[in-house]
Amino acid sequence: MPKTPVVSGAEAVRAFERLGFRIVRQRGSHVVVRKDSSEGPMGTTIPMHDQIAIGTLKGMLRQAGVAPNDFWKALQ
Helix, strand or coil: CCCCCCCCHHHHHHHHHHCCCEEEEEECCEEEEEEEECCEEEEEEEECCCCCCHHHHHHHHHHHCCCHHHHHHHHC
């Protein structure tokens, strides 16, 4: 498993969109993305910061049900 990358909020939104998520709404500097799956709707909130903290990114991936390897591939 690759090391968790340091990404910006905009890069994270693009990666989640490549994984099939869609932007539901934005309030201030936070974007909510959601995806309908067989287990039900899954989603997370992405802060639109220059750099997302590693712990925050890991929490977003866990909440959205995305494997870190899949996210890493979507970033590239």
